[in-house]
Amino acid sequence: MNKKNYLVILSLKKTAMNDLAKKIEALLFVSGEGMSIPRLSALIKKSDSEIKSAIEELECHLADEHFITILRDGDKVSLVSAKEVSELVENFAKDEFAGELTRAALEALTIIAYKGPVKRVDIDYIRGVNSSFMIRNLMMRGLIERIRDQKDSRAYLYRVSPDFLKFFGLSSIADLPEYGVYASRLEEFIKEGEKIAAGEEK
Template sequence: MELPKSLSAILFYQAEPMTIKRLAGFLKRSEGEIRDGLLLLEDALHGTGIRLIRNGDQVTLGTMPEASALIETMTKEELSRDLSKASLETLAIILYKGPVTRSEIDYVRGVNSTFILRNLLIRGLIERVDNPADQRSFLYKPTFQLLEYMGVSRVEDLPKHSETIAALTQFISTKEEEEYRLEHAEGVPDDTASGTTPEEEADVEETDEAGENFDDEELEEHRKKDQLEV
C-alpha cells in the first residue's frame, strides 16, 4: 500500500493524535519518509471534507472548518440520544479503573472503543490527558461533570467501589493467565492430532481397503455380464 494511504488508514483508525516517531515505528519507515508521506496525504485530502491537523510533532485527521455547522448538528443529535450499553460499559471502566489508556479499555472490553470514547468526550463525561508514562498515548478519566451527575464528590464514593475494582483486577488477571496458557500450551502428539487412536486409524484403513475391494469385484461382475450379453 502506498505510504499516504497507509498513513490515512492508521490516523483514521487511531482517531487520536500520533507522533511522527510512532508512525515511523508502525510503518517501519524513517521519520523523513513519514513527513514526506504526510505532505502527499495533505495534497490528496485537498478538496475533501477531511484535513490533516498538525500540532508540533503530532498529527491527526479532522474535518474541514466548512463542515462545522454539519458536525454541530450531528453532535447535538448524538447528545440527545441515551447512552448505549457499550458506552455505559466503557464509562464504568473509566470510572472505576481510570485514569486508563484506550488500549487497556479495549483489552477489558475485547473490542475497539475509539468511537465510543469520542462520543463520551463530546458529551463532556470524560476527559483525555497526556500519559506521563508513555507520550505516545493518552489517559482517560471521568470529568467533574460526570462525578456531579453521579452524585459523588470523588471516585472512591462510587457504589461498591472497592468490590468493583477487585472484580476488574481479577477479570484482567484471569484473562492474562488464560492467554498465557493458550500461548504456551504444549503441542498435541501426532498420534492423536487427527482425533483418532492408532487402532481406530487401522480399522479405518481396513474398512477403506475392503471398500476398494468391493468396488473392484462389483466392476468385474459388470464386465462379465457385458461379455455374456455380447
C-alpha cells in the same frame, strides 16, 4: 505541502496509495488524537522524510476522494472532517451530546470507571472498536477527564471525573457495584491481550 510536491502527487492521483501512506492512515484513524512524525517513524520504522512524503500523498488522496483531511499542528498530524461538511458534523455533534448516553457511550464509561486511569488503546481493545468519539462525548459531558501518562509523556490516560461521582451519588470509585471483581476481570483481559500482541510480534 509545497506546490511542486502537490503537482507530482496530483499527477498520480488515480494510482492507489502506497502501503506506507495506508499504514499512516490506519494509525491516524485508530489514534483519534493524532500522532507526531517521530512517533509514526518509530512505529512504522521509516525515516521522518519518508513519513512526511507519505503524509502528503495521503493528504492528496483524501482531498480528491473524501470529506476527511489532514490537520497539522507542529509535527503532529491527525485526521479530521473537511470544512465542506462542517455544518453536518456540528449538527450531529450537538444532537449526540445533548441526548441521553448511547449504549456505546455507557460501555466506554463503564470501562473507564472500573479500569481507569486507562489508555484509550485498552478501551478500544476491550470494546473491539475505535472509541475516540465516545471518549470525546464523555469528556464534553464532564463525566471523564484526561491526564498525562506518567510512564509515557506522549500518551494520555482516562479516568472518571468528580462530576461522575456526584452524578451517580458515589463518595468514591470503590463504591461502584462489585468494583473489585470487575476491575480485576478487566485487568486480566487487558493483560491477556498484551500477551497475545507480544506473541504476534515475535
